[in-house]
Amino acid sequence: MEYKVAVIGGGVLGTSIAYFLAGEARNPASIALIEQESDIARHTSSRNTGKVHAPFLYDPVKKKLFAKAASLGFEMWQAFARAKGLPFKQDGVLEVATDDRGIDRLQKYMAWGEANGLAKSELQLLDKRQVAEIEPAVRCESAILCTRDGSVDYGAFSQALLQDIRSFGGTVLLGHRAGRIALDGTIATAQGRRIKAQFIINAAGGMAVDVAHAMGVAKEYTDLHFRGEYWQAPEQYRDLTKLSIYSVPRHPEYPFLDPHWIVRADGRREVGPNAVPVFGPYAYGHGRNLADMIPKILESSRTGVRRVFLDRQFISLASTELKSSLSKTAMINRVREFLPAIRPSAFTIRGTAGIRSSVIDSHGRFVPDTLILEHGSSINVINYNSPGATGALPIAAKVSAQILEKGLIESGGKRTLWNPVDIATRL
Ligand SMILES: Cc1cc2nc3c(=O)[nH]c(=O)nc-3n(C[C@H](O)[C@H](O)[C@H](O)COP(=O)(O)OP(=O)(O)OC[C@H]3O[C@@H](n4cnc5c(N)ncnc54)[C@H](O)[C@@H]3O)c2cc1C
Numbered sequence: 001m002e003y004k005v006a007v008i009g010g011g012v013l014g015t016s017i018a019y020f021l022a023g024e025a026r027n028p029a030s031i032a033l034i035e036q037e038s039d040i041a042r043h044t045s046s047r048n049t050g051k052v053h054a055p056f057l058y059d060p061v062k063k064k065l066f067a068k069a070a071s072l073g074f075e076m077w078q079a080f081a082r083a084k085g086l087p088f089k090q091d092g093v094l095e096v097a098t099d100d101r102g103i104d105r106l107q108k109y110m111a112w113g114e115a116n117g118l119a120k121s122e123l124q125l126l127d128k129r130q131v132a133e134i135e136p137a138v139r140c141e142s143a144i145l146c147t148r149d150g151s152v153d154y155g156a157f158s159q160a161l162l163q164d165i166r167s168f169g170g171t172v173l174l175g176h177r178a179g180r181i182a183l184d185g186t187i188a189t190a191q192g193r194r195i196k197a198q199f200i201i202n203a204a205g206g207m208a209v210d211v212a213h214a215m216g217v218a219k220e221y222t223d224l225h226f227r228g229e230y231w232q233a234p235e236q237y238r239d240l241t242k243l244s245i246y247s248v249p250r251h252p253e254y255p256f257l258d259p260h261w262i263v264r265a266d267g268r269r270e271v272g273p274n275a276v277p278v279f280g281p282y283a284y285g286h287g288r289n290l291a292d293m294i295p296k297i298l299e300s301s302r303t304g305v306r307r308v309f310l311d312r313q314f315i316s317l318a319s320t321e322l323k324s325s326l327s328k329t330a331m332i333n334r335v336r337e338f339l340p341a342i343r344p345s346a347f348t349i350r351g352t353a354g355i356r357s358s359v360i361d362s363h364g365r366f367v368p369d370t371l372i373l374e375h376g377s378s379i380n381v382i383n384y385n386s387p388g389a390t391g392a393l394p395i396a397a398k399v400s401a402q403i404l405e406k407g408l409i410e411s412g413g414k415r416t417l418w419n420p421v422d423i424a425t426r427l
Contacts, residue, residue, distance in 0.1 A: 003032040003171065004409050006187060006197035008178045008211055010035030012045035012154050012389050013381060014203035015161040016396030022170030023416035024400065025409045031170045033162075034187070034195065036177035040162050043282065044205055045389060046155030047354025048228075049262055049273065051244070052077050053387040054093070054149045056113030056123055062368040067116045068427050069391025074148060076393040079417060081152065084160045087265045093149040094131070094243045096140035096338050102248040103142045109248075110144065122148040137240050137341050140247075151244070151265040154389040168415050178204075181214045185377055199408055201399060202380040206281020206357040212380040218373055221382065222303040223357045225281050226255050228273025229325055230262075230351025231332065233342070237269050240341060247338055255358045255366065255385070256317045259324070259334050270351045271335045271342075276325040277318050281357050307364025359383035372399065379403075397423035 004025070007018045010033055018033040025031055037043075052074050058067035081088035097103045106125060113123045124145045126134075131143045166172060177190035187195040204211040206225060212218040233240075245261040255275050262270045280292030300306055308314055324331035332344040359367040359382050370388070372395075373380045379399055388395075401424035404411050 001032070001193065002196045004030040004197070005199045005201060005403060006032045006034055006195060007201045007203055008034050008187070009203035009205055009208070010037070010040035010158075010162070010174070011043060011203065011205045012041060012158045012392040013205070013384055013396060014201075015040055015158045015165065016392045017201055017203055017399050018165050018170055019161045020396055020400035020416055020420045021403060021409065022165045022168040024404060024411045024413045024420065026412055027410065028169035028413065029171050030409065032173055032195065032197065033165060033170065034173045034176050034178055036175070036190070038175050040174070041155045041158035044354050044356065045158050047352050048154060048386070048389055049260070050151055050153055050265055051093070051390070052088070052150035052152055053390045054113070054118060054122070054146045055116035056109045056118055056144065056146060057095070058112060058116060058387070059368070060112055060115040065369050065395070065427070066387055066391060067112075069394040070387045071117045072394040072423065072426060073387070073390040073392065074150065076418065076423075077152060077157065077390070078150070080157065080160070080393070083417060086156055086160060087152065089151045089265050090147070091149070091151050091263055092145065092147045092243050093246055094135060094138065094143050094145055095246045095248060096131070096138060096143040097248045098140050098338055100141070101250075105248045106142055106144050113146070118146070118148060122146060135241050135243060135245070138245055138338055139340055140338050149244070151263060153265050164416075168413065178211060179214075181211075198377065199403065199406075200378040201403070202378060203384070205384065206355055208380060208382045208384065209357070209359060212373065212382060215375070215378050215380070217375040217378065217380050218371075218382055220362045221359050221367070222299060222305055223359050224305060224308065225278050225283065225355050225357050226275035227278045227283060227325070227353050227355050228275055229331070229353045230270045230272030231328060231347040232349045232351050233269035233271060234346050234348070236346065237342060238267070240269070240339065245338060251313070251317060253366065254314060254317055255356060256321055259331060261335055261339050271332055271347065272351055273354065274321050274324045274331060275356070276321045278355065281355050283355065284353055304360045304362045304364040308360060311364070356385045358385060370395070374402065394423055394427055396420075398427050
């Protein structure tokens with residue numbers, strides 16, 4: 001098994017990268033997508049809120065790449081959905097402030113939205129009375145109404161990308177977990193196979209830091225994992241709001257965003273996600289979490305993570321998250337602050353939890369933006385968190401353009417909806 005480029009990780013990012021590379025290559029079979037599970041997008045890419053986020057929430061300096069990718073991602077996913085006949089609902093979002101601090105933050109978001117390219121007509125600052133006119137069930141002091149925000153199913157988008165990769169003639173290796181990676185690009189899989197690649201792209205999501213470490217890259221970084229849990233709202237709350245309602249995060253420097261009121265692409269309503277610290281990227285249940293505990297604790301004692309655990313603010317926020325994992329009432333009450341009509345007892349079914357993996361530097365600081373680290377014959381995308389699904393096509397175009405510029409693959413296939421180099425120049 002010898003390939004020009006091997007992409008490790010079949011989430012929305014890896015499938016997007018393989019889509020561009022197999023679409024551009026004259027010999028698409030020389031591009032391999034390697035996924036450990038028996039199907040793609042089994043993890044975060046199918047376990048999220050399903051929003052195509054507008055870029056007003058992202059600091060144009062600290063989160064420059066995420067902000068630009070989100071801005072481009074909207075039009076790209078919209079065009080992709082149209083081409084594939086998949087749902088893309090431009091249904092808008094209301095970002096609410098329940099106190100004065102929140103109002104200051106909304107003003108900052110208005111400035112960020114403009115700096116990140118949102119039109120004035122797409123972003124409106126509303127007072128309490130105006131909010132009551134459009135969403136009478138919502139209680140807040142002020143809010144931003146953003147109309148350029150959408151709801152989709154990223155699992156379905158990833159499957160559509162996979163179909164294209166296959167129809168272009170790209171190679172898809174499911175059920176192959178990349179383990180040891182030799183300097184000459186030989187990947188040993190947990191299943192006992194050897195895959196040789198001239199260039200490796202690491203898009204392994206929650207395992208991306210580990211895969212990077214296996215190639216001797218990003219040794220100064222480690223990660224912490226946070227499980228985002230949801231509760232499905234009963235039918236009686238379907239007409240409570242038209243819009244998804246997000247509240248202004250109180251501590252945006254940490255990965256603890258307050259749970260939202262979510263309108264899904266298929267019309268379901270949900271509350272979530274919280275962000276409960278767990279020991280691994282697949283710790284959806286207690287068993288797996290316990291199994292990951294000892295290795296993670298040992299790793300933490302050697303890295304910047306130990307400083308995070310000395311941070312009192314982090315510990316206090318983490319305990320609130322833990323409480324809202326153990327108690328449904330605690331979780332629902334966080335949303336009741338701005339949607340008082342909902343009652344915890346009416347919620348009986350949990351939604352599908354997803355896990356985000358935040359990268360920590362050697363000083364114990366959370367890294368704000370995604371990192372694209374090129375080293376030798378590899379590109380590693382780490383800290384690929386929200387709005388990672390929104391930005392997957394543009395970031396994939398950027399990574400693919402880096403590969404094309406090297407002349408490693410003969411290009412000219414032109415089978416995709418966009419030329420990745422053109423997209424990369426807009427990022
Ligand atoms: C609760 C939650 C809500 C979110 N909501 C949104 C949202 O509304 N909008 C948005 O834009 N973003 C959202 N995000 C973020 C978004 O979902 C992620 O940024 C995105 O899905 C990451 O995609 P990925 O392909 O990098 O990772 P993943 O989907 O995790 O894919 C990585 C893949 O790599 C595979 N893999 C790992 N290791 C190996 C290995 N060694 N060998 C082979 N395969 C391997 C895994 O099996 C997996 O399939 C949310 C995230 C969470 C957790």
